[in-house]
Amino acid sequence: MSTVKIELRKDQIEKIHEFCDEFNNEHGELINVLHKTQQAFGYLPAEVQEVIADKMRLPVAKVYGVVTFYSFFTMIPKGEFPVSICTGTACYVRGAENVLSEFKKQLDIEVGETSADGRFSLSCLRCVGACGLAPVVLVGEKTYGRVAPDDVKEIIEEYRS
Amino acid sequence: MDHIKLLIDGKTVEVPKGTTVYKAAKEVGIDIPVLCYMDLHDLNIENKPGGCRICSVEIEGRRNLAPSCSTNVSEGMVVKTNSMRVINARRTVMELILSDHPKECLTCAKSGNCDLQDMAIKLGIRDIPGQEYAEMSTYRLDTSPSIIREMDKCIMCRRCETMCNDFQTVGALNAVNRGFNAVVAPAFEMNLEHSPCTYCGQCVAVCPTGALTEVDHTANVIQALSDPNKTVVVQTAPAVRAALGEEFGMEPGTRVTGKMVSALKNLGFDYVFDTDFAADLTIMEEGTELLDRLSRHLDGDKDVQLPILTSCCPGWVNFFEYHFPEMKDIPSTARSPQQMFGSIAKTYFAEKIGVKREEMVVVSIMPCLAKKYECQRDEFSVDGNPDVDFSISTRELAHLIKQANLDLSTMTDSEFDSPLGESSGAAVIFGATGGVIEAATRTAYELQTGKTLESVDFKQLRGLEGIRSATVDFDGLEIKIGIAHGLGNARKLLEEIKAGRSEFHAIEIMACPGGCIGGGGQPLHHGNSDILKARTRAIYEEDEAKTLRKSHENPYIIKLYEEFLDQPMSEKAHKLLHTHYFERKRKVFEV
Numbered sequence: 186m187s188t189v190k191i192e193l194r195k196d197q198i199e200k201i202h203e204f205c206d207e208f209n210n211e212h213g214e215l216i217n218v219l220h221k222t223q224q225a226f227g228y229l230p231a232e233v234q235e236v237i238a239d240k241m242r243l244p245v246a247k248v249y250g251v252v253t254f255y256s257f258f259t260m261i262p263k264g265e266f267p268v269s270i271c272t273g274t275a276c277y278v279r280g281a282e283n284v285l286s287e288f289k290k291q292l293d294i295e296v297g298e299t300s301a302d303g304r305f306s307l308s309c310l311r312c313v314g315a316c317g318l319a320p321v322v323l324v325g326e327k328t329y330g331r332v333a334p335d336d337v338k339e340i341i342e343e344y345r346s
Numbered sequence: 347m348d349h350i351k352l353l354i355d356g357k358t359v360e361v362p363k364g365t366t367v368y369k370a371a372k373e374v375g376i377d378i379p380v381l382c383y384m385d386l387h388d389l390n391i392e393n394k395p396g397g398c399r400i401c402s403v404e405i406e407g408r409r410n411l412a413p414s415c416s417t418n419v420s421e422g423m424v425v426k427t428n429s430m431r432v433i434n435a436r437r438t439v440m441e442l443i444l445s446d447h448p449k450e451c452l453t454c455a456k457s458g459n460c461d462l463q464d465m466a467i468k469l470g471i472r473d474i475p476g477q478e479y480a481e482m483s484t485y486r487l488d489t490s491p492s493i494i495r496e497m498d499k500c501i502m503c504r505r506c507e508t509m510c511n512d513f514q515t516v517g518a519l520n521a522v523n524r525g526f527n528a529v530v531a532p533a534f535e536m537n538l539e540h541s542p543c544t545y546c547g548q549c550v551a552v553c554p555t556g557a558l559t560e561v562d563h564t565a566n567v568i569q570a571l572s573d574p575n576k577t578v579v580v581q582t583a584p585a586v587r588a589a590l591g592e593e594f595g596m597e598p599g600t601r602v603t604g605k606m607v608s609a610l611k612n613l614g615f616d617y618v619f620d621t622d623f624a625a626d627l628t629i630m631e632e633g634t635e636l637l638d639r640l641s642r643h644l645d646g647d648k649d650v651q652l653p654i655l656t657s658c659c660p661g662w663v664n665f666f667e668y669h670f671p672e673m674k675d676i677p678s679t680a681r682s683p684q685q686m687f688g689s690i691a692k693t694y695f696a697e698k699i700g701v702k703r704e705e706m707v708v709v710s711i712m713p714c715l716a717k718k719y720e721c722q723r724d725e726f727s728v729d730g731n732p733d734v735d736f737s738i739s740t741r742e743l744a745h746l747i748k749q750a751n752l753d754l755s756t757m758t759d760s761e762f763d764s765p766l767g768e769s770s771g772a773a774v775i776f777g778a779t780g781g782v783i784e785a786a787t788r789t790a791y792e793l794q795t796g797k798t799l800e801s802v803d804f805k806q807l808r809g810l811e812g813i814r815s816a817t818v819d820f821d822g823l824e825i826k827i828g829i830a831h832g833l834g835n836a837r838k839l840l841e842e843i844k845a846g847r848s849e850f851h852a853i854e855i856m857a858c859p860g861g862c863i864g865g866g867g868q869p870l871h872h873g874n875s876d877i878l879k880a881r882t883r884a885i886y887e888e889d890e891a892k893t894l895r896k897s898h899e900n901p902y903i904i905k906l907y908e909e910f911l912d913q914p915m916s917e918k919a920h921k922l923l924h925t926h927y928f929e930r931k932r933k934v935f936e937v
Contacts, residue, residue, distance in 0.1 A: 231534050238533075244517025245533035246541070253522045 193232050200225060201233060205240040212243060215251055219258055228262045264299045264306035266344045268292070269323040273312030276320040280333070284320050285309070287334040291341055304344070352423035366394075367414035367425055368401055378403065378427050379436065381443075381465055382503035383415040384552060388810055388875040389832070389859045393508040393552075398501065399439045400465065403427045411435050437469055444474050446482050446526075447555070448498050454556040459870055461554030462501060483526045490538040491719040492545035492561055497529045499557040506530055506549035506558060514833040514857070516665065518543040540932070542668050544833065546661035546857040547715030547866015552873070560715050560867060563736045564746050570707040570735070571614045577699070578707045580615040581687045581766070582606060584622055585713040585777035585862035586740045588884035592869040592877070593744035594754040599880030601888055604759025609747045610711075611760055617695075620762045621710065622769030624687035625776045625785070627906070628658060629897035631923050632680040632782075633789045634914035636852055640825075651676055653828065653843065653850040656782050658682045660720035661857030661866075663927065665833050670840050671929035679924040683776065684710050684717055685726050687766065688733030689922045694910045695766060703731055710737045713777070713865030716857070725925055739867025768902040771802075771889035778885045779831035779861035780807040780814065783854035787818055787827070789898045795821040802895045808886070810860060810879065813838060815850070828853040831861055 193201075204221040208214035218237060223229050229252050238245040252258045270276075270285045289295060292305050299306040315321050318330025322340065329340060348363040357374040371378050382398040384391070396416035403414045406424035411432065414425075426432060444466065451457050485497035502521065507530055510519040518541040522531045532541030550558045570578050591600040610618045635654065642650040655677040657663060663682075666673060681689070688708045696706050710717060714737075720726070721734035738746075747754055762768070772788050775781030784807045791799055806816040807827065812835040818825045828850040830836045836855045842848040858864045863881035864871070871877040894900055911919045 234533070244511065244520065244542070246517055246520035246522070246531070247511070249533040249535075250520035250522045254524050 191230055191232055193236065197226075198236055201236045202240050205237060210241045212241065215241065215243065215248065216255070219248075219252065223258060228259050230260060230262075259297065261297065261299055261306070262303070265304045266324050267306045267308065269308050269310045271311070271313055271315075271319070271321040271323075272309045273316070275312070275316035279319040281320040283334045284322065284332050284337065287337040288322075288341075291337055305341070350419050350421050350423075352419050352421070352425065354425040355427055361419060363419075365419050367403060367405075367412070367417045367419055367423075370419050371403075371414065371425070371427060376427055378414050379465065379468060380415055381461060381501070381554060382505065384503075384505050384508070384873045386859065386873060386875045388879065389513070389812070391508065391513050391859075393503070393505045395504050398443065398503060400436055402432060402435050402439070404429050404432050437471065440465060440469050440471055441474050443501055444471065445477055445480050447501065448482070454499070455559040455562065456553075456556035460556065461872065485529055488537045489561065490543070490545070491722050492715040493538055493543070493547065493550060494559050494561055495531075495538060496557055496559070497531070499555045500529055501555055501557070502528055502530070503554055504530065505552040505554065509548040509552055510543075512834070513859070514544070514546060514548060514665075515837050516542055516544055516546070516669075516833060519549060542931075544661045544664035544668070544857060545716040545719045545866075546665075546833065548858060549866075550715060551858075551864075551866045551868070551870065560739055560742070561718060562742060563718070563738050564742045564749075566736050567709050567738060567746065570709070573707075575705060576707045577616050577701045577705055578614070578709060579617045579619060579691050579695070579766075580610055580709045580711065581619050581621040581624070581684070581691075582610070582711040583684070583713055583717075583777065583862060584625065584774045584781075584885065584888075585865060585868065585881070586711050586743070587888070588777060588863055588881040589713065589868045590740055590744060591754065593741065594747075596755055597880070598877040599884045601884045602754060603888065604761070605754050605757040606743075607762055608757045608760040609750075609752050609754055612752055612757075613746060613750055615709070617763045617766070618760075619687070619691070619766035620769050620773075621683045621687055621712075622773035622776070623766045623900070623902065624683035624690065625658075625773035626770055626897035626900045626903050627686050627690070627923065628680055628683050628776075628782075629772060629785050629789050630903060630907075630914045631686075631919060632656065632678045633786045633793065633897070635678050635680060636786060637790055637794055638915070640851060653848060653853045654678055655852075656786075656854045657925075658776065658782055659856050659858075659862075660684075660714065660716035662833065662836060662855045664716060664719070664930065665836065665857065666840070667927050667930040669837070669931075670844070671931060673840065673844065674927040674929065676843070677927065679926060681726075681923055681925045682717075682720065683773075684712065684720065684734055684737065685925070686923050688721070688726065690906070691766065692728070692731075692733055693922060694906065703728065707735045708733065710734050711740065711743045712737050713740050713862045713868045714858075715739060715866040717867075740865075741867060741869060744869070765902045765905070768900060769892075770894040770897050770900050771892035772895060772897045773900075774888045774892065775885055777862045778808070778882045779856050780809065780829045780854065781861060781885065782856075783807055783827055783829060783852060785897060786852070787825075788896045790825075791818070791820055792896065793898065794823070797821060799896075810882070825852065826850045830854070831856040831864075832859055833857050 234248045238248045272281050322329045322332045351360045354371050359374045361370045378401050381400040384393040394415045396413040401414045402411040404426040488495040510516050519530050587603040591602040643652050657677040691708050692703050717737040721737045726733050772785035784804045788802050814829045816827050830839050860878040864878045
């Protein structure tokens with residue numbers, strides 16, 4: 186779990202309550218509530234899960250159980266520049282694995298983590314529909330095609346400056 | 347109701363629609379092996395996640411084997427429960443489970459009492475193929491004041507989750523993570539100590555492996571017994587005598603009070619006393635408090651809150667401190683019998699025998715794991731010296747007796763020592779749901795009306811239903827009594843009170859199914875609720891066999907007030923026998 190303590194503002198708590206109410210606080214809608222909340226906050230820190238649990242009258246352990254079961258949900262905030270590497274079949278066979286290793290090395294983080302300065306986070310995704318450009322890397326909204334391990338340093342530098 | 351006819355292992359069986367294959371097979375005497383499945387039908391508790399797949403059977407026309415615990419019957423179904431295909435699959439499933447399970451059975455706390463071990467024996471597993479290549483999942487050890495979580499041994503049956511969430515509504519445990527990393531854990535994988543856990547121990551009571559066990563204090567007890575400078579005093583809770591025999595092969599429901607006393611004397615305890623004495627004392631204090639609150643309420647005092655709730659059960663105390671802190675003024679302030687005993691032993695009795703507080707060790711034998719936490723609470727110690735030093739469970743006592751090479755079944759009966767060993771039948775029934783309020787009624791009735799009860803048996807207060815209610819006529823004054831066992835049932839009554847809809851004057855609450863007889867520290871019932879019924883029967887038999895049936899007639903209780911406490915709820919009684927409650931709920935990171 187993340188160990189960064191955050192303090193939710195009143196309006197943020199109200200926003201979470203709204204999401205819960207939107208789904209009538211029904212226990213079966215927990216996943217939808219979590220989806221909405223993650224969309225709004227970017228991630229699901231412990232404090233947010235507690236607010237959801239209290240509002241929906243669910244044990245926090247249950248909410249945490251769902252958050253940790255689905256890889257889509259994350260408790261770690263994304264970096265300012267989220268880096269995603271496609272590891273779909275086409276990208277994979279064209280060397281995405283080596284590109285990924287280079288990003289890990291350059292940023293000194295693992296997949297699912299965020300760099301200490303909060304600028305970069307690393308994740309994998311499956312196919313962005315640009316297989317002709319394999320292997321593909323996304324930084325935020327920008328797409329890079331035919332990426333080789335040697336290009337990685339340059340890509341990162343673009344955002345560091 | 348619609349009935350369905352099917353064939354299981356060549357036997358025709360007709361069962362109602364919606365029955366599972368597992369239960370249908372039981373109807374014709376076929377006991378399909380199960381591991382994760384658990385059915386405590388008398389308490390409406392069923393765990394059937396269909397996760398372990400040990401109960402797989404072959405169903406004609408289906409490509410895959412089906413888990414019988416969670417597959418419903420259908421018309422004309424043909425089931426095979428012991429074909430070679432089923433037997434092979436079952437063995438493979440078992441081998442896979444064992445491949446990720448520590449092989450430390452020789453020293454495991456559950457050894458000899460483990461469902462997983464039993465299944466390995468039943469299926470004749472002699473080898474675990476592929477072990478040499480396979481990694482094992484590991485998880486850190488979590489120790490709390492009462493319960494140890496050793497998740498390396500968890501097989502994800504999720505029985506604990508069912509007890510914690512569905513039955514107790516405590517919500518401390520849930521399945522988290524997935525695949526190899528999946529475990530049952532508190533929110534954010536914090537330690538149990540920082541979760542809503544009440545230490546009721548029902549998770550431990552149903553855990554099929556050594557993943558959840560009690561914190562073992564037998565070594566501390568042995569150390570105290572070996573110390574010539576210590577006077578070691580033991581107290582035994584009422585429910586222990588109705589279950590201890592099971593650990594020595596006796597029929598459930600066998601009363602072993604006298605044998606247990608002999609065993610304890612044999613073990614070298616200096617004084618073998620009875621928590622029942624303190625239960626009688628509890629009735630004096632709690633009963634007086636009830637009558638006081640009742641009379642002030644009837645006089646129109648708006649500051650007096652009713653109903654009064656019992657406070658003997660430490661799991662229940664932990665529950666309302668966490669989940670209903672705004673109602674912490676409603677329960678009686680009377681300490682539990684365990685703590686009343688400790689308090690009196692280290693004051694009144696220590697003075698009597700001329701032993702200093704620090705030279706006395708008080709050990710309690712409890713059917714309960716929450717008692718371990720209770721005796722460690724700061725408010726129950728004087729200058730760092732606890733009123734009760736060690737609380738051990740019925741199971742731990744059985745281990746002690748076995749270690750000493752004593753056979754409980756062949757022991758002769760002995761009597762408890764005097765004066766803290768004397769008790770009434772009212773104290774014995776504390777061990778079963780409804781018992782505390784029945785004991786309180788016996789005394790409160792006579793104190794309030796000045797009349798003698800014709801019959802002390804209030805059978806309307808007994809039973810196994812989760813929530814019960816009864817009205818007792820106090821000579822024209824109708825007293826409405828509520829009873830709940832299981833914290834989920836308690837929650838329902840609390841919600842009623844909170845909403846201002848409760849009409850009860852007094853409510854008894856016990857955290858465990860059936861009351862203390864079904865406590866988290868009792869011999870394991872392995873999902874057989876008939877055992878709980880047999881223990882309940884034993885408790886009421888013990889009560890009937892007593893000459894004294896009412897707490898206020900216990901001559902040693904009368905003497906204790908004369909010599910030491912003055913009267914119930916006196917200043918001294920308040921200091922030694924009452925307590926107050928705290929809000930326990932914390933937000934994450936505050937821990």
